[in-house]
Amino acid sequence: MFNITPVVRALLILNVIAYLITAVSPSVLELYGLHSFLSDLFNPIQLLTHMFLHGGFSHIFSNMIGLIVFGPMLERYWGPKRFTFFYFFCGLGAALLFSGVNYYEMSAVYEAVRDYRAAPTPDGFSAFITEHAGAYYDQMAQFIDSYQAQPTNPDYVQGSLRIVNKLFGQQVDQPMVGASGAIFGVLMAFGLLFPNTELFLLFPPIPIKAKYFVIFYGAFEIYSGLYQQAGDNVAHFAHIGGMLFAYILVKYWNSQRKTFY
CATH class of the missing domain: 1.10.8 (Helicase, Ruva Protein; domain 3)
Incomplete structure (x- = not known):
């Protein structure tokens, strides 16, 4: 059904293996999920490892579907090395933006805790x-x-x-996990490079051009991040970070087209 390319296949396998490991040993999420810079549980390696961990089946399923649907076309367009760099660049960028926003928000709480103590x-x-x-x-x-x-x-x-x-x-100490930042970067790149490709949505069941789909999704994430509702545990700023870093990198590469080969 899907013509899966080598790097996409490798990422898919690694994510599934990590998911199976966490199903057997949930403590892996605490150790390798991305914690706040203010947490005693923070470890720099979590900036990378969180990208392969997921909080449940629906979480990994939605992310891997996104990778399988949009990733192969980008890998064929850029080649394996450039696609691999892009994927991790977006994932790390998403983690940094999320952590920066989290640090800003949690700093106020930390100050209040310190004052109360x-x-x-x-x-x-x-x-x-x-x-x-x-x-x-x-x-x-x-x-x-x-x-x-x-x-x-x-x-x-x-x-x-x-x-x-x-x-x-x-x-x-609540860890952030998931490949969503990198996947949203993949989605952004797809919309930039193949803007008029029509995507057929399930809900609602209508075709929509990739560029409009990306604009809608990006606007939704920005709104959700700025006006996050109580009980919403989705890392919207990680999604925004992935899309932002993807936009920057794709625009930079497009300005350096003479280096493509």
Whole structure:
């Protein structure tokens, strides 16, 4: 059905093998998924290894379908070496943009944690929960009321510190995994190089030119990243990063066409 090229085949096999390993040993996700720069679990190698890990079957299935559908045409156009470089360039670029945005967002939380550790008070605890863990406020309401009533009680002071540290850890230690950044880079390159190729969508079942599909998807990811809804655990800025780095590299290569061979 698909005329799969050598590099695409190798990437497909590596991703499937990594998925099977994580199915047997889920701790691999914690070790090699990409953690925040602020996390004690961060390791530079995760900038690469996260690209081969996935959080579930639907996650890897959608990414590998994208690779199989759009990757071979790019590999045949560029050749194996250039396509391989492009794939990892986009994946690393996606990881860096995601990590940069994550660092910016988490830095504010880290500052709030540090300030609270230095001077724990009931009002400070209530403000921290409201600003940085609003989804947990109702669960904490009784504790907050008790803490307000006994502000110097060491049990409540230490309890509040444990809660703050735990909530921060839950946010900063959550790993990002998946080949989505590289795949979105592949999608962007396909739209740039083959803009008038018609893609037939399943939902809705209509044909659409690749350039319009890429524009729509890019706009959707930017909107989703800027206005991320509670409970949305999709790394939208990784997708944006993959598309952005793909755009830069394709435009650069197109400006250097004399080096193509």
